[in-house]
Amino acid sequence: MAVDLTIRVAGENGEGLLSVGVVASQAFARMGLNVYSFNTPPAEIKGGPSMVQLRVSDHPVHSQGDALDLLMAWNQENHDRHIGSLKSGGLLLYDPGECRPPERSDVTAVAVPLNQIIREQIRNPRPKNVLAFAVLASLIGVPRGFAETFVRQKFQKRADLLPLNLTAVERGYQFAQECIPAAGKLAPLAPQDAAPRVILTGNQAVALGAMAAGLQFFAGYPITPASEIMEFLSQHLAACGGVVVQSEDEISSLAAVIGASFAGRKAATATSGPGLALMVELLGLATMQELPAVIINVQRGGPSTGLPTRTEQGDLDLAVYGRHGDAPRIVLAPTNVEECFYDTMHAFNLAEKYQTPVILLSDQHLAQRSEAVPRPDPARVPLVRRRTVAEGTTDFRRYALTADGISPVAVPGEHDTPFVGTGLEHDERAHIDYSAHTHEVMMRKRQNKIGNAENERGFVVRSGPARAELGLICWGGTTGPVREALAAAEQQGLSVALLVPKMLWPLPERAISEFMASVDKTVVVEMNLSGQLANLIQSRLCRPVQRLGKYSGMPFTATEILSFIEGAVGHHG
Amino acid sequence: MAVDLTIRVAGENGEGLLSVGVVASQAFARMGLNVYSFNTPPAEIKGGPSMVQLRVSDHPVHSQGDALDLLMAWNQENHDRHIGSLKSGGLLLYDPGECRPPERSDVTAVAVPLNQIIREQIRNPRPKNVLAFAVLASLIGVPRGFAETFVRQKFQKRADLLPLNLTAVERGYQFAQECIPAAGKLAPLAPQDAAPRVILTGNQAVALGAMAAGLQFFAGYPITPASEIMEFLSQHLAACGGVVVQSEDEISSLAAVIGASFAGRKAATATSGPGLALMVELLGLATMQELPAVIINVQRGGPSTGLPTRTEQGDLDLAVYGRHGDAPRIVLAPTNVEECFYDTMHAFNLAEKYQTPVILLSDQHLAQRSEAVPRPDPARVPLVRRRTVAEGTTDFRRYALTADGISPVAVPGEHDTPFVGTGLEHDERAHIDYSAHTHEVMMRKRQNKIGNAENERGFVVRSGPARAELGLICWGGTTGPVREALAAAEQQGLSVALLVPKMLWPLPERAISEFMASVDKTVVVEMNLSGQLANLIQSRLCRPVQRLGKYSGMPFTATEILSFIEGAVGHHG
């Protein structure tokens, strides 16, 4: 069987702990291994218990992993917090200067005196992260030469720190090789010969996807866990001729985005639930004026300020129904870091094509974890720009009633056919008109136009057998663990299929309906309490689905879903 | 058969036209007649065509009426606009100085030289409204003495204007009696001996209901068609010890309401779609802190700024689903002016009892029309105040997990058990807590608490036979015309039943499900395009409903619904 290790390092926040994850992920990815890492930031800004978890494998991994193969505890408090998650037979590395000798007898416990090595052999606290990395790297079979090369590259620009860190690599390898008994050694991961990879968080992938899609204007307001998108773009968008504004609030962010879109540019904002809530009025304006705009919403635990650093899929209702009056829009949800890149590109394309706001739903776990993914190729998604008025048009009608509901637009500075966009009801010429006829016609135009987006291809992914006892439907960040559970269930011979709609509005009714017809029982898996996608499906298809919800602030694990599957179909197996 | 007249007066805005409606409604109501009146304000502030429509009957009326029995046209433009609505055999009164002789031969046309009488006999343009009223009153059999007494009372405080207006009454009666041929006389309405009545608009009824419920703090921001609620309360709430703030925007309105509620007071705001959209973030806070608050939302045509002076039922989705994270609340919708009073009282009671925001959905037509209704009796709804901490409690837990999910609250200045409310996830003591367990428990607490409100009695009204071919479901302002159509259909022997949920969230699933089981086919009638209640029903019950929608900015007429019913079940009849 393939090798697949789940490793957790737990210590005090601020000790360089999180960078162990960064360093190790990069190194493992460069070896061609698959890496999936995440961490839980503490509630406090400084200090407080913290952990980073890495899953490393020679085959693709879709979730953070579950029971730990290896736990490295930097102190007693963190040992106590996490020891329960170590699997029987797993490896515990603990700092004997900070922890009492461990009690569990079903695991291999090895003392790794990190602080003592730092104090006595390195004499500088900074490289503790590299030391920890070296111990781990050695244990999972990373060749020492590789680790050294990697650290050299990493500290290329900090020549002053390089010697210290190289020493840390040396001591780490030395310690692991000399002092860790054979029983502690892990199944070594062989370097892979993989396609080129990059390590990205979901937020980085979204920002890169937006740039690849031709983003020109971004306005945002800081909010956990979406801020990194704006920060990334602030550093890099200018190189592509774009502008980033940190505005005074989310309302102003979306207003500016809408203004920039009116001026013909591709524009976006990024926020989380509380910010999306503030954008509701302006979202309706964008629908009414038929303006492209991309709104990235990184969901966190709600309601209200909720759990800003935890994950949840609680904003689907708001994304779909958060508008006064019937103001349809498009809602997408990528399911992993790689898709964060491509689906963000699609979001811009759909916004331009349908002249509509598009909400892209990410979530804290998807946005802030990192994954080694195949290097994204922007050329895979040809860019779309909005339909504009034909040269020489004299009888310009901004909201011309066309067969597909999409009307050519004029762009200030570009076209000689000025018009006045308005959020009041208007006729084809954009003139304000409250008559019953105009309102009816324009309501249908806007509704049908968005309805047509259901026919876009590539936004529903089906897997598993053509007929199955159990059909799972899930969306967004929940998909990874569901996929893994599905693979395991298939190996057990359980009859399960999976449907993942990446476009959530308009709901791909046909695909879902066909899927439901092909399974005996449908269960919608999502990270919320009320079953928001389940409700949407029932409301459109009138066919009952069951719900598997999680609302603890933590992502599903594959094991949780697998055991659900076993409970649901296992009795036949 | 009972007498039932639909009368329209159409002229230029600003000529005192709208006050004809006010004066006539009041006079007819004082006679014990039922009155239902509405008007369409023009798009411009001043000038522009305008009309007022009155339906007068000796039996209860639930809608604005349909084909006109009488049209009074003050000028040509308005004649042309409205002549098509006059029923065959109806009576047309036109001002011969302003209109050409009319062309329709199937109506009785009578010249009423309003402007000439004003000019030559009264010599002051002001009492044109009273003159028009007098002509109408005479035609429908209001005794002249009654009209005079009424006008005397009306102008009690304007002694200077009284003689002019009495002359107008005299001339009006004289003209009608002398110059209108017998063919033009309408079936006279006899004065009724009815229970005491008041004439109220929906907005006035809501404001009075709020006062009756013990409203102490109101903050709002002007918006059509909700402003009258704030204006009314500004004049009158102080007498009940309350305060009204016109705040700088809707966000600040709801923030202030939430602050006042935290301080233990009954508090409310009123707005329309764009304002509700801005309140979404704070609504989540009220749910999270479990604070009572009443939000009155007077729906208007959407999306965006939409059709501010027209009616629609497009904000149900926003009321139910406008929140990030699973943040349940209660949504109510009264169906007529009388219920605006009582249901507003209920809204406050439910807010206090369940410690939750309650959204009351009205709509432009319901809010701004006036109806003669039985004088409301505040004593019919006993007042509820939130459960507070028991005297002497030492171990105060603000969010104690109780059987019904409702926890006693402490009020600043009143209870010796201070606590800190927060929108972050919190434990029973209101302490911030991000742990999975606390989040799960508190999510369920909030959800179940609101879910229990489904058991409140009196919020679902069923009418018609116990079993029927066709079952209609409607809500809010659509109910009046549906009721009338139902009565007509029953007279035709058509098999139709009606269910009206006045609580829309939590959805009264049991009642709806039983209703659907008792009919062959269910149709949801509502004034929107997407079928928002229909979607909610399907999402909860998974049983298909059909939809009859209207989205023209105008309310349904009973005739429209009747002909739908006839089409749906008529073929058996």
Add this chain to the structure above:
Amino acid sequence: MAEAIKVRKAADYRSETKPTWCPGCGDFGVLSAMYKAFAQLNLDPKQIVVVSGIGCSGRLPEFVGGYGFHGVHGRVLPTAMGVKLANPELTVVAVGGDGDGFAIGGGHVPHAARRNVDITYLVMDNQIYSLTKGQPSPTTPPGMAAVRVSPSMSKMAPAGVHELPINPLAMVLAYGGSFVARAFSSQPNQLVELLVLALQHRGFAFIQAISPCVTFYDSYDRWKEDVAPLPAGWDPSSRVRALDLALAEEKRHLGLWYREERPAYDETIGAVRPVAAAERAAVLERLLDSFA
């Protein structure tokens, strides 16, 4: 291509839509001043974007024959900023009412001013919410017995308005506004002059245009008494002096109160510039390299 330079007249900026304001509304004066200012600068209508919020005043863009954006209530400044940064070649004019600008939209003013967004912001100040039929606004003066007032106002404030009115000029000066002026719609020549200066100003140009509402708060008579030119020889280069006057003025002084040169926002943070697909692709590849 040699193209004859077209010379435009005020009438060329009229749209096909006839203004819907009440006869006598101050906003007519503002509109015609705007036509004239555009004509003086001979602006190309396709390069003009007039952005507005909601209110009677917010209808103005409809009546101008350039591009227009009639948005939602209170968001005119960030919207206009988006337009300007998206295409710095455009002439962007933001207009609206006192409610739109200082109540619901008041939170955006400091930021437009301190950023020095290169737009003209003209507030048609009628000291009331007109479109909603006459509730008090942030600029409504506390005493108002002498003027004709709407029923809504007397309902909203049965005993008069109690809030201190805001002081728009003082506020914008305190925010760091780089061009601050006041005009009166009944003195159109000055308004045209100030508009021309504002349109030429590189940065955030604020004009408070007194523009009475004849229907809900007919204050023409009062204003005629109340306004005065700025003191003779007024030097618009001192923010402190302008602020002192704004706090202390007895008459409402009309004219250019303050102006300074400071880089505009599209210069400091930059504006959108067209970039070739190949350039964008190269940037992306470099960035992706850094994650490998």
Add this chain to the structure above:
Amino acid sequence: MAEAIKVRKAADYRSETKPTWCPGCGDFGVLSAMYKAFAQLNLDPKQIVVVSGIGCSGRLPEFVGGYGFHGVHGRVLPTAMGVKLANPELTVVAVGGDGDGFAIGGGHVPHAARRNVDITYLVMDNQIYSLTKGQPSPTTPPGMAAVRVSPSMSKMAPAGVHELPINPLAMVLAYGGSFVARAFSSQPNQLVELLVLALQHRGFAFIQAISPCVTFYDSYDRWKEDVAPLPAGWDPSSRVRALDLALAEEKRHLGLWYREERPAYDETIGAVRPVAAAERAAVLERLLDSFA
């Protein structure tokens, strides 16, 4: 009932929750000054409501043993107004950060000031968004090379901040604030003094409390250089003088800049007063009569 008057010490205002701020955070100084001010006035904890928005600073109410309201980002002022008008007996203190107060919440400040809502509003100004890890705020100074700055800040503003920082004192003075002061969390005695005055002030009392963030923008050293007392013999009765200084100051002057007596909002528009059910019923009947 004769009840012995309880005399409270600062420690009596501590809540059971230990502050979660980073060691060295300026907000500690603000918190302990608040305990002391409450103690000096011997306030009954059950009569105190501390309202806050979101931010590191917004956590303060949690650490105070009175009633507290930790609301959403930027809405502290209208929330506090609601509390105060609902029960004018309460002592209402609004607290928050520079982002909470001047960015997302900036639209509410003018209105709280001009209404003269009787609350104390203390802004813990660290010139940065700390809770979100260090983006620039409306008070971030354009030049900041000398101080330790967060990674977020250097990402958000790779070439420095370009906006003019807002001037909180000038703004609140221009808004008509009736009590305007500045303090420094490292000079706690003065802060206690100013807090006591603010709590005693009938109306809107604004305190800008400089409160450095050691983690994302450690500016202690700069501040130690930068602050100075108000000029000797400063007379806090002139708004114009205060504004002039606010625009021109070279050092950041600490102390009471301005104070005036003016009726508070709960006096002008009134506050909630308990009314007997019978009285309410009578009012209603009278009103209903008018519709008969």
